[in-house]
Amino acid sequence: MSTDSAVSAEPVSARRLLSLLVPALAVGVVSALVLLGVSLLSDKLQDVLWQTLPDALSIGRYSSLWMIVMLTATGLVTGLVIRAVPGRAGPDPATTGLVDPPLPPGTVPGLLAVTVLALAGGVSLGPENPITAANIALACWAGRRFAPDSPAAVWLALAAAGTIGALFGTPVAAALILTETLASRSGPGALWDRLFGPLAAGAAGALTMNLAAHPSFDLSLPAYTHTHWGDLLSAIVIASAGAVLGLAAVYAFPYVHKAFRALPHPVLALTLGGVLLGLLGALGGHLTLFKGLDEVKELTADPDGRSAAEFGLMAVVKTAALLISATCGFRGGRIFPAVFSGVALGLCAHALVDAVPVSLAVTCGVLGVLLAITRTGWLSLFTAAVLASDMNLLPLLCVASLPAWLLVTGRPQMQLRKDGTPLR
Secondary structure, eight states: OOOGGGSOSSOOOHHHHHHHHHHHHHHHHHHHHHHHHHHHHHHHHHHIIIIIHHHHTTOOTTOHHHHHHHHHHHHHHHHHHHHHSGGGGSSOGGGOOSSOSOOOGGGHHHHHHHHHHHHHHTOSOBSHHHHHHHHHHHHHHHHHHHOTTSOHHHHHHHHHHHHHHHHHTSHHHHHHHHHTTSOOOSSTTHHHHHHHHHHHHHHHHHHHHHHHHOOOOOOOOOOOOOOOHHHHHHHHHHHHHHHHHHHHHHHHHHHHHHHHHTSSOHHHHHHHHHHHHHHHHHHHOGGGSSSSHHHHHHHHTSTTSSOHHHHHHHHHHHHHHHHHHHHHTOOOBSHHHHHHHHHHHHHHHHHHOTTSOHHHHHHHHHHHHHHHHHOOHHHHHHHHHHHHTOGGGHHHHHHHHHHHHHHHTTSOOSOBOTTSOBOO
């Protein structure tokens, strides 16, 4: 994302920064409300699809049969909706990232509708990409209408920051992520001048979400009290293993996408994707369904309750489900499913070597997978750190990120160009 046009080379005055405050707060609040509305609606629909309906039919809620049927139906209905709505619910999701140029506002209702279907139907994708895209489209539309002289890049940055702040429940996440997308200028305080508006939007989004829904990423992992030399090796190995797991999906991404695009119609691709996701759910268990945030808390509630093979299978199945979900045409984000894969991988490492602390294994697994899937260092470090809420782990995470980053840097990204070739 480039915001060079949004900020001139001249020094930024306090008055100019203050003029951003009200629109930034407004965009942040609205961004959080859009996320909250989609989350509440998808949760209600999820209850109907996975509790009320199977109970009424006397079918097991998470039986293999119901998972296959439900995900197949989700793929079919999503494909039909995409075919019917204006703008086809946005571009091919395999070609989009977390922060992209604004979509036409008429695309937003369809995009949000298929996002609700994917979240409720059990697809292994999160809400972050489509919600961010929707909020950017709405903010840029409002900016053109009410402040036509302001650069579109300003509204894009505010909407992205507000959504990210709401997603993670803190404006720090927005500030860290946007430092990787906002180019630095010379002069003292230049970066913070550029982050002033996005940070205000992120704070408004985070506060709105915290007041309305009280989200928490803390997995209540056992405290990490003392650092040992062996922990340093464990952190490096687990983070690197996570990066390799994520890279496997990244390298398969263009080929799986090409296979789905070879089918004669998107509805068929989404239906087939639903069938495959149902089969994967039957293989890995119901915890490998959905975006993964609630499921990962259930997984870590009993870190010794499964074998290493079971945890390893869940990590692979979730990664495969993310790969299929992101290539067959479902709209959704990749951060939350990647977190689940990393957590499962970390618990697998702990189950293999009991001496490896649970909190260290989980956070390093998440760090490695996110580095490969998202290719954003700050986001990966921040997410891994907040899962344990333990500052003692931060030095080890920083060290573990170095070899993992060497593995992923320069490799293809989990995003394609319009011609189907991967970005680098």
